Amino acid sequence: MPMTITEKILAAHAGLDRVSPGDLIEAKVDVALANDITAPLAIKVFNEIGTEEVFDTDRVVLVADHFVPNKDIASAQQVKLVREFARSQGLKNYFEGGESGIEHVILPEKGLVLPGQLIIGADSHTCTYGALGAFSTGVGSTDLGAVMATGEIWLKVPPTILLRYEGSLRPHVGGKDLILHTIGLLGVEGALYCAMEFSGSVIRNLPMHQRFTMSNMAIEAGGKNGIIAPDETTLAYVAGRTSARFEIFKSDPDAGYDRVIDIDVNQIEPQVAFPHLPSNVRPVSTAGGVTIDQVVIGSCTNGWLEDLRDAARVLKGRKVSAGLRLIVMPGSPLIYKMAMQEGILETFLDAGAVIGPPCCGPCLGGHMGILASGERAVATTNRNFIGRMGHPESEVYLTNPVVAAASAVLGRIGGPDEL
Amino acid sequence: MNYSEEDFKGMEKMRVEGRIWKFGDDVDTDVIIPARYLNVSAEAELAKNCFADIRPDFATDVAAGDILVAGKNFGCGSSREHAPLAIKAAGIRVIIAESFARIFYRNAFNIGLPLLESVEASQGLSDGEKAVVDLASGRIEGGGDTFQAKPIPDFMAQLIAAGGLVAYVRKVKVAG
Numbered sequence: 001m002p003m004t005i006t007e008k009i010l011a012a013h014a015g016l017d018r019v020s021p022g023d024l025i026e027a028k029v030d031v032a033l034a035n036d037i038t039a040p041l042a043i044k045v046f047n048e049i050g051t052e053e054v055f056d057t058d059r060v061v062l063v064a065d066h067f068v069p070n071k072d073i074a075s076a077q078q079v080k081l082v083r084e085f086a087r088s089q090g091l092k093n094y095f096e097g098g099e100s101g102i103e104h105v106i107l108p109e110k111g112l113v114l115p116g117q118l119i120i121g122a123d124s125h126t127c128t129y130g131a132l133g134a135f136s137t138g139v140g141s142t143d144l145g146a147v148m149a150t151g152e153i154w155l156k157v158p159p160t161i162l163l164r165y166e167g168s169l170r171p172h173v174g175g176k177d178l179i180l181h182t183i184g185l186l187g188v189e190g191a192l193y194c195a196m197e198f199s200g201s202v203i204r205n206l207p208m209h210q211r212f213t214m215s216n217m218a219i220e221a222g223g224k225n226g227i228i229a230p231d232e233t234t235l236a237y238v239a240g241r242t243s244a245r246f247e248i249f250k251s252d253p254d255a256g257y258d259r260v261i262d263i264d265v266n267q268i269e270p271q272v273a274f275p276h277l278p279s280n281v282r283p284v285s286t287a288g289g290v291t292i293d294q295v296v297i298g299s300c301t302n303g304w305l306e307d308l309r310d311a312a313r314v315l316k317g318r319k320v321s322a323g324l325r326l327i328v329m330p331g332s333p334l335i336y337k338m339a340m341q342e343g344i345l346e347t348f349l350d351a352g353a354v355i356g357p358p359c360c361g362p363c364l365g366g367h368m369g370i371l372a373s374g375e376r377a378v379a380t381t382n383r384n385f386i387g388r389m390g391h392p393e394s395e396v397y398l399t400n401p402v403v404a405a406a407s408a409v410l411g412r413i414g415g416p417d418e419l
Numbered sequence: 420m421n422y423s424e425e426d427f428k429g430m431e432k433m434r435v436e437g438r439i440w441k442f443g444d445d446v447d448t449d450v451i452i453p454a455r456y457l458n459v460s461a462e463a464e465l466a467k468n469c470f471a472d473i474r475p476d477f478a479t480d481v482a483a484g485d486i487l488v489a490g491k492n493f494g495c496g497s498s499r500e501h502a503p504l505a506i507k508a509a510g511i512r513v514i515i516a517e518s519f520a521r522i523f524y525r526n527a528f529n530i531g532l533p534l535l536e537s538v539e540a541s542q543g544l545s546d547g548e549k550a551v552v553d554l555a556s557g558r559i560e561g562g563g564d565t566f567q568a569k570p571i572p573d574f575m576a577q578l579i580a581a582g583g584l585v586a587y588v589r590k591v592k593v594a595g
Contacts, residue, residue, distance in 0.1 A: 024574055041460045041500055048585045067458060074458035124498040124522055140500035140526035146588045154574070188445055189492035193521050222492065224521055277445060364454040364497070383496060385449045392472035 002252035004160045005227055006195040009135040009249050013118040021159040021258070029059070030117035032147045035103055036064040036075070038122035038140070039082045045145025055151030057090050061112060063103040064096035066360045071367040101332030101358035104128040104216065104300035109332055111241025115230040116249050120147050125300050125382065127218045131211035132238065133230035133249065138219060158224045159258035160195040161186075162251075165202035167266040172416055174310075175210025176302060176380070176400035178202070179217040180271035182263065184281035192222035194258060197251065202265050203228060208237040209304035216301045217382050220278040270415055272378075273398035276386045284403055287413040294325045294377040295408040296389075297401055298356070299363045302380035303331025305338050307401040312344040314405035314416050315351040321411025326353040327369045329361055351408070365389050371396075378407045433533070433554035433579075435512040437484040439561065440477060441546035446489055447496035448523065452505045460501065462508035469505040483510035486552060488544045490516065494523025503527040513552050515559060515568065517541045528575045529584035535559070540566035554579075 001018050003011065011018055014025040032055075034042050039062050046054070054060045062082055067075035079096065086094030093112060100106065104125050107113045113129040119136035120126070122144035129136035139153070147153050165178060183190075196218045203211070211228050218226025228234075229250045238246070269283035297311050308330060320326045328348050330336040336358055339345050345355055362369030363381040371377055371390030376397065379389065384396035397413055406416040456468040470477040487506060493516040494502060503526045506514070514527065515535045527534050533554050540559045543566060544550060550561030557568035571579070581587040 037454075037457050037499065037501075041504075044460070045585055049588050066454075072458060078458060078460070122498060122500075124496065126498075138498040138522055140498050140503075140522060140529060142500060142529040142584050143525055146584055150588060188495055189518065189520070192492065192518060219496075219522075222495065222520060364449070366454055383447075383449065385447045385496060387453055387472045388449050 002254045002256065004195065004197060004251045004255040004257070005133065005229055005249045006135055006160055006197065006225060007157060009116060009118060010155065010157055019157045021157050023157040025155055025157060026152050027118055027155055029120050029147050029151055029153055031059050031061060031113055031119040032144060033061045033063070033103060033107065033119065033121035033123065033126060034141070034144050035066050035123055036068060036079050036082055037066045038144065040078045041141035042122055042145040042148060043081065043085045045142045046148045049146065049149045051149040054089050054091070054148045058092050060091055060148050061093040061107065062086050062091060063106065064100055065103050066364065067366050068096060068100065068359050069357060098333055101335070102300045102303055102360060105303055105331030105335070108132065108212065109334060111238065114238060114242060114244060114246040115234060116247035120144065120153055124219045125216050127223065127226050128212050128216040128300060130215035130218065130225045130227040131208070132234055133228060135225055135227065137225045158193055158195040160197050161191055162197050162199060162257040162260045163263060164260065165198070165200040165263045165265050167202065167264050169202065169265055170269065172270050172400070172402045173265070173268055174400055175206055175213040177268055177271045178265065179214040180273055180278065180281050180398065181268050183217065183221045183279045184271070186221045188220060188277050188279045189222040191218065194223055196221065196223040196226040198226060198228045204231060207306065208233055209306045212304065213301055217278065220382060270400055270403045272403065272413055273384055275384050275395040275397070278382065278384060278398060284399070284413065284415045290376065290397065290413045292324065292378050292407060292412060293375040294327065294369065294371065295404050296327045296362055296369055296377060296379040296381060297404050298329030298331065299360070299381040300331070301382045302401050303329060303335065303358070305335045307380065308335065308339050308344050309342070311401040311405035312347040314402055314419070315409065316347050318351055318409045318419070320352040320408045324408055324411050326351065326408045327356055327362065328353045329356040330358050332358050362389050378404050378413055380404050435484060435486060435552040435554065437486050437512065437550070438482065439544050439546055439548045439550050440481065440485060440487050441544065442487065442489040444490035445492045445495055448494055448499050448502035449496055451494065451502040452499065457499060457501055462504050465501050465505035466508035469509045478509060481509045481511065484512050485510055486550050487511045487514045488516070488541060489514065490541055491518050493519050495520035498522045500526045500530065503530055503532050507532045513554060515540050515544070515552070528578045531579060531583040533571065533579055535568035535571070537566050537568035540568060
């Protein structure tokens with residue numbers, strides 16, 4: 001029976017020859033991930049279950065990235081709890097301080113997540129690794145605690161929506177715009193419980209970091225996972241990052257899809273998601289000159305080195321608008337270092353930016369860039385819910401890094417063509 | 420794992436009667452419990468700040484046994500389990516919505532907070548009214564009407580009957 005890539009990975013991890021949408025399966029987990037917010041609850045659950053050791057000290061990955069560097073005493077206590085658990089369990093992959101960055105950036109970077117794997121993370125943006133051709137999805141802390149204990153999880157096999165992107169990308173349009181456009185098309189619950197499979201010639205030509213951006217935001221359409229079949233780009237990215245064996249899965253040509261959606265990219269402009277839903281998108285040319293107080297460039301969505309390069313190209317030789325705060329947060333220590341070596345950080349500093357450490361920071365209203373009442377921010381992040389970046393009466397507009405950089409110079413939402 | 424009738428007996432007792440707290444579509448977990456309150460994981464602390472930004476009277480006025488009613492895609496966004504924990508610790512015994520975001524759905528059942536899906540009940544029930552919900556049958560009475568929610572899927576009912584995922588895993592995986 002023909003299967004989709006998602007079905008094949010799930011079947012392989014459940015020890016079955018085939019699975020169909022709606023099947024309830026028990027699947028073996030390759031990587032279990034949690035962060036400083038979700039791990040403390042997961043550890044509590046793990047202790048309640050009563051198994052003494054995690055299922056595999058190589059495969060349980062804990063990353064302190066949300067409220068670090070510890071923003072207050074309570075956060076410090078949470079990280080301490082996670083650190084002590086990681087030490088007592090002998091976890092090989094616990095990251096904090098100078099070894100840590102945004103979880104969804106450092107796991108691919110370190111080769112800890114690979115094509116064909118089944119990855120479960122107590123963070124909704126765990127779907128990011130679908131870009132590598134893995135089945136990867138977010139869960140809550142109780143699920144993760146159970147995975148840490150057993151190495152298994154129950155999953156319902158999702159129906160798949162096939163999204164085919166064809167045409168030529170216009171200038172300054174990339175993965176972020178494609179996914180924002182798609183979320184606008186489907187709505188924030190349009191892919192609820194479904195696998196999203198990104199395909200077509202546009203995806204095949206998309207660089208790895210932009211694929212990560214697309215898979216990262218599958219959750220914003222309600223998707224269970226956002227997967228891209230591995231190809232030469234995937235293999236080139238993975239090469240040199242791991243010595244572990246991995247398996248390549250691809251959808252059969254006659255696999256069954258719940259829906260097939262063809263997207264003509266020729267007409268897609270850089271997108272802006274207006275408050276307060278990621279689906280509330282408009283082309284940047286119709287953004288209407290909304291004035292802004294802050295711009296954030298970074299996050300698990302757009303904290304990649306190439307994103308910083310794109311933004312720096314716009315900012316080179318320019319200054320941010322008077323009174324506007326530009327905050328740049330590289331996704332990992334390695335990206336930070338490379339950006340420094342390439343002179344990108346200097347460009348940002350010269351433009352008037354504040355450069356923050358590799359962490360989640362203001363994206364979720366944690367710290368390092370919280371908005372006051374009435375303030376507006378353009379951000380390369382993934383969510384613009386009420387109060388997401390601070391005061392409930394503040395606003396967040398989501399864009400790609402180029403539009404964010406241009407908006408920082410303009411002091412209002414606008415594209416680089418307006419500079 | 421096979422379940423005996425004994426396992427489901429708890430469901431029969433699951434009759435909920437309380438005041439309705441009504442919300443709209445696409446209620447995300449950031450508004451259920453804003454991230455600035457996630458530096459702790461104690462349930463009672465989380466409950467104090469539940470819906471702090473969009474409905475400040477909720478945390479102070481909600482009573483044990485109350486019912487939350489919402490529209491489509493309830494609990495979308497962040498995977499934070501602090502969201503269903505905060506709602507449950509605040510006293511809500513069941514959430515009725517047109518649909519639920521998938522991570523929230525898993526989380527709620529995992530911690531023993533039942534969810535019912537009913538478009539009619541979601542649209543027909545009003546804030547402040549009383550409602551009576553029978554969890555085993557999915558029958559909802561309120562606002563002078565009776566609604567029938569989709570039955571809770573067997574596996575989720577087993578989780579609830581077992582007392583949540585922790586108890587389920589202990590029973591099936593560790594002891595079994």
